Amino acid sequence: MTILVTGATGTVGRHLVHHLLVRDQKVRALTRDPATTNLPEGVEVIAGDLTDARTLSAAFDGVTAAHLINFGGDYRLLANGQQIVDLALQAGVRKVTILNGWQEGTLEPAVRAGALEWTFLNPVQFMANFVTDWGEPLRTTGVVREPYGDRKSPPIHESDIAAVAAVALTQDGHHGQSYHLTGPEVLTARDMIRIIGEATGRDLRFEELTPDQARREWGAPGRRPNLSLFRAFTQTPGVSEGDLVEILIRMYGTPNDFATTLTDNVEKITGRPPHTFAEWAAEHVDQFK
Structure with a gap:
């Protein structure tokens, strides 16, 4: 077929x-x-x-x-x-x-x-997003400056999402299912910077900003995060970049039980555990050097 x-x-x-x-x-x-x-x-x-x-x-x-x-x-x-x-x-x-x-x-x-x-x-959060979010600052300064360094997520390797799709498309038994897909571990932003540092052999750091510091830094020309993707996903075409910064800061600081709950769906469906963030980081060292 x-x-x-x-x-x-x-x-x-x-x-x-x-x-x-x-x-x-x-x-x-x-x-x-x-x-x-x-x-x-x-x-x-x-x-x-x-x-x-x-x-x-x-x-x-x-x-x-x-x-x-x-x-x-x-x-x-x-x-x-x-x-x-x-x-x-x-x-x-x-x-x-x-x-x-x-x-x-x-x-x-x-x-x-x-x-x-x-x-x-x-x-949940794609591991690949961290190339977009952190690649440039880590390559150029070795530092990520953001609020809420202890915010948590169980990021998933994009290949694991694809592996689940491949099974569902080629085998029966998945009709009507809505699969919440996560990686194998809940990590903080600090954890992930440390893991990328270990993979690259570089001294990488996370510097925590207060929400007010983030507003000031991200409001300066050339200093705000890339908001185009965030704008598209939040479906807010008429909202200013300043308001998008506020939404992003609020999202970082608001615990989300659904987004931080681990599932075993990848392993149940594919027959193997999902990739760890360390494995993903080892595959992408060139994008953080």
């Missing part, structure tokens, strides 16, 4: 392509620009954009299962979920996995209401 992978060049999608090839599956990869796609030999690459249903008919043709994401290339939630589901059903797609962003959009309710066999993947 042919399995369609949307977001195939993204953080999770590229790992999913690998996991499916290892399982001897035929893979079709959806991308907006096939000319710039670097995927393994044997993968069928097709042009298309999830935000534009008119480009998806050929992508779904002959596909029996598909991995979908609930956001487009700008990380905003899809507005055309029902159209995507209708096209998939018309093409004969039988099952789908949905990688969720921070909130539900139009895709999830359309999938639930239709005839597709579905599995929702709800990961």
